[in-house]
Amino acid sequence: MIIGIDLGTTNSAVGVWRDGKAELIPNSLGHLLTPSAVSLDETTGEVLVGLAARERQSTHPDLTATAFKRYMGASRPTKLGKRTFLPEELSALVLRRLADDAAAHLGQPVTEAVITVPAYFNDKQRKATRRAGELAGLKVERLLNEPTAAALAYGIHELDDESRFLVFDLGGGTFDVSVLEIFEGVIEVRASTGDNRLGGEDFNQVLIEAFGKAMGDRLSPAQRADPHLRERIRAAAERARRALTDGAAASMAVTWKDESFEHGFTADAFEEMCSGLLTRLRDPVLRALRDAGLRADGLQEIVMVGGATRMPVVRRSLTRMFGRFPSNAVDPDQAVALGAAVQAGLKARDTALKEVVLTDVCPYSLGVEISERGPGGMVRHGVFSPIIERNTVIPASRIQVYSTMEANQRQVKLPIYQGESRAVIDNIRLGELDVAVPAAPAGEIAIEVRFSYDINGLLEVDVHVPKTGERRELVIADEDVMSGPDFQKRREALAALKHHPRDADVNRAVLARAARCYEDSLGDQRHFIGQHLDRFTFILERQDPREIEHGRAELTQVLDQFEGATWL
Structure with missing residues (x-):
């Protein structure tokens, strides 16, 4: 049995395709959403996952972890009591709980899953998510970008006419924007961008900072540093933000050591306080449209996804941006998980689903580090040279030709990076290749560098020196993928692309x-x-x-x- 999982920053959900439709699976408490929270009971040694863990956050902050999705792919251990967990290990515990709940509900073992990731997740973050799935005992059939999953949930794949949609996905901790085009049974992602450090938690932080400022000297530095009080303030901010979704005003009230602290906010004041965050939402939208080569009036629909899009300040900002109301046809908390379930049905080749082809794009540029000689012969090192640029439809294969910098140079180093910055130091290093070259005058020896990249993050780097016939190759992929049975098939599929158009x-x-x-x-x-x-x-x-x-x-x-x- 294959399931679809939305692994979220705040909440996660699991779905399945059966009886001709996608449906969400309730957890053991009967809820469709499971908090992405893990807590350790030091008395029994038991690991709690979900609502039971989240409820302990304010009472046992040193034993509880949330929002760890934000740190996927980073070596950022979280200490819970005497035990230490990496972000992917905490995520694996959530995935395992979802899989167990699904197995109990379906009455059969669950071994495979489609797991969603933010479209703007980089290579390391995607590999960490895949590792989390493997640690949870699941075969990860595919990592599906969240905006693409949302498009499937909205039934975009069933449209016959050519259409263009923008998916605006603001969750608890991440923000994605994708422009999708639908034509002849194909859903093609034209552009994806976003911010992996922007979500509902940041809007909570605005309230937390305003609350702290309003309290002034009533809260001492020692009190502000107390993790138990911090968590109570954070929970109060979350409640106030949710109250502002439906009301014109809300208050944050916290009781600490027999003393009450309270401060009220109006919806208008909250919107003004969030102006900086709303600007951060606008920039990726404009960038996605620019990368897709589209104007706002060329979009048939604006689709909102993610629980944080319930905030009126976000909806008003998007309405002003496009001059029309966005669509809310599907529950924003459920859309991604439902779309993952549709993709699971496509993977299982369910006859009730119309055949659809999903294409995606490379979210970040991939390239190599080079040196450049400027005016006066000055050499600048550490320059990023893109080979596959961001928002290139994948799978893709691209080639660039470089040449030696120095006379009688005998070796060329090619560090491989992912990112958008001109300086490689600001990008993510993926690996390195060395290639021998014959001694010759500067600039005389050409080096052909080909990048081939597939939808699951497999990157092949081929280097060829035409003068000598020297060839070098590097494969960059997750270790579990490289040892998997379909690894060779994927490499063969990429090989078919390695021809210049x-x-x-x-x-x-x-x-x-x-x-x-x-x-x-x-x-x-x-x-x-x-x-x-x-x-x-x-x-x-x-x-x-x-x-x-x-x-x-x-x-x-x-x-x-x-x-x-x-x-x-």
């Missing part, structure tokens, strides 16, 4: 036809065909399949106008 038969045929028409024409006509030929050649070098398809159609149309349609 200009070498594809369909493109070679169009290029040959254009070259012939150029030779057959004169004057303005020759210049016109030459311009379009140069444009298509340039598009091929960018290696974007969608752009190549449009460019080829445009060049073919020009040639048809010149000499009529091609015949066979």
Whole structure:
């Protein structure tokens, strides 16, 4: 049995596809949402997961962990009593509880799962999530981006007409924006961006800081440092934020050592206090539209997902941004888990589901560290050179050519990074390759570097020195994936992509036809065909399949106008 899991920062949920529809599975308490909380009972040594753990957060803060999803992929241990846990280990405990609840409800063992992740999770965060699934005893069939899961929950995959949607996903700890296009049974992610350090918890923090400021000297530094009081204030902030969802005012009230502390907030004051966070929500939306090459009026629907989107300040901000109301057709707390269940049904090839193809994009740019020689011969080291740029549709394979920097250089080091910063020090290092080169004048030896990346995060780096035929290869993937039975199949699938688009038969045929028409024409006509030929050649070098398809159609149309349609 395969299930779909939304592993959330605040709450998690599990779903299944059966009897022709997606449904959420209640936990042992009958709730559809399970708090992503883990607590240790030092008396019995028992590990508590879910609501029982969350209820201990204010009374046993040193024994309880929440919001650990924010630290996935980081070496940030959490100490609970005498035991220490990594974020993926805490996540594994939540996943195991969800799987056990699902098995009890379904009456059969659960061994496989589709697990959702924020679209903007980087390579390390995705691998940590996969490890969490493996630690929980699950075979992770796929890591599905949360906005894509939300699209499936909204039934976007069942639409027949070509449509474009923006999914705005604001959860407890992470924020994602994805632009999706649907056409002919294909859901294609056009762009994804976001902020892995922005969510409902940050809006709580605004209230916490305002509360602390209002209390002034009534709270001493020692009291403010007490973890028990901090957790009570945090819980009061959460309650106040939720109250502001439906009301015009709310108050934070905390009782500590026989003393009461209370402060009230209006909805308007809260919105003003959150202005900085609302700006942080706006920037990724604009970036996603820019990367997708779309205007806001080119979107059919704005889909809101994640519990934090219930806040009126967020809904008003998004409404002002787009000049229309976003859709709320599906419960924002449940959409991602329901979409994961739909994907589980697709994986199981359920006959009730219409065949749909999901494509995704690379959330961060992938490239190598290079050195550049500037004016006056000054050399700048540590420069990031992207090879597969962010929001490239995957699986993808791209190639770049570099050359030696120094005369008689005998070796080239190629550190591999993921990120967007011009300086590699601000990006994430994934690995390194060394390749031997023959001694020659500076810049004379070319080094071809090819990156091939698939939907599950498998990155193959191939380096070729044409002068000597020297080849080096590095595979970057999770260790569990590399030892899995389908690893070789995935590598074979990537191998099929390792051809430059200009070498594809369909493109070679169009290029040959254009070259012939150029030779057959004169004057303005020759210049016109030459311009379009140069444009298509340039598009091929960018290696974007969608752009190549449009460019080829445009060049073919020009040639048809010149000499009529091609015949066979």
